[in-house]
Amino acid sequence: MSFTKTPLDGLLVFEPRIFEDNRGHFFEAYNKSLFEAEGLQYNFVQDNQSFSKYGTIRGLHYQQNPYAQCKLVRVLHGSILDVAVDIRKKSATYGKVFSIELTEENKKQLLIPAGFAHGFSVLSETAVVMYKCDKLYNKESEGGIIYNDPHLALDWQLSEGAGIVSEKDLLLPQLKECKNNFE
Numbered sequence: 479m480s481f482t483k484t485p486l487d488g489l490l491v492f493e494p495r496i497f498e499d500n501r502g503h504f505f506e507a508y509n510k511s512l513f514e515a516e517g518l519q520y521n522f523v524q525d526n527q528s529f530s531k532y533g534t535i536r537g538l539h540y541q542q543n544p545y546a547q548c549k550l551v552r553v554l555h556g557s558i559l560d561v562a563v564d565i566r567k568k569s570a571t572y573g574k575v576f577s578i579e580l581t582e583e584n585k586k587q588l589l590i591p592a593g594f595a596h597g598f599s600v601l602s603e604t605a606v607v608m609y610k611c612d613k614l615y616n617k618e619s620e621g622g623i624i625y626n627d628p629h630l631a632l633d634w635q636l637s638e639g640a641g642i643v644s645e646k647d648l649l650l651p652q653l654k655e656c657k658n659n660f661e
């Protein structure tokens with residue numbers, strides 16, 4: 479089991495310990511005491527799960543304070559490019575992006591603290607993504623950044639023209655137009 483820091487403060491990659499035998503494998507996808515031993519005091523209150531087809535881009539989303547969510551993201555089936563953008567105004571890495579492939583095979587998870595916008599693209603034929611949140615859904619506090627913000631220049635690693643984006647997400651603003659209350 480390991481936690482690996484990323485260049486964005488607080489954003490961590492978690493890799494569980496895998497127990498393999500002649501039947502297959504077992505791993506603890508989440509263990510509160512292991513996170514607390516790393517000083518990660520999160521009280522997850524909601525599990526989300528989505529199924530998506532190849533080319534889907536969900537996000538970039540966040541919830542405003544006081545409903546801002548820490549998310550622990552993992553892939554149950556398939557593979558995604560998971561993307562987090564630091565939108566904490568006083569952060570030294572404000573506007574910086576971290577992306578990582580999370581897959582059924584690599585079993586990696588991304589811990590995304592409050593203060594980040596989150597999104598992912600689906601790289602496999604289909605993908606099932608599950609993520610724990612430490613605050614409940616609050617529709618009124620939702621914010622987001624459009625997936626093709628020219629200042630972020632995100633590479634979603636999809637073939638030309640393959641993107642599937644919701645009507646709602648096509649209306650999201652660029653980061654520079656975002657009104658968010660993350661200090």
Ligand SMILES: Cc1cn([C@H]2C[C@H](O)[C@@H](COP(=O)(O)OP(=O)(O)O[C@H]3O[C@H](C)C(=O)[C@H](O)[C@H]3O)O2)c(=O)[nH]c1=O
Nearest residue numbers: 526528536537538539540549596597598614615644646
């Ligand atoms: C997020 C959420 C949504 N919903 C309802 C609202 C809509 O009627 C429906 C689909 O919601 P949405 O289109 O916002 O789903 P995604 O585009 O997958 O949104 C997620 O995408 C990115 C990757 C995220 O990190 C966010 O957690 C989340 O915003 O589920 C709920 O009932 N509860 C919830 O917590």
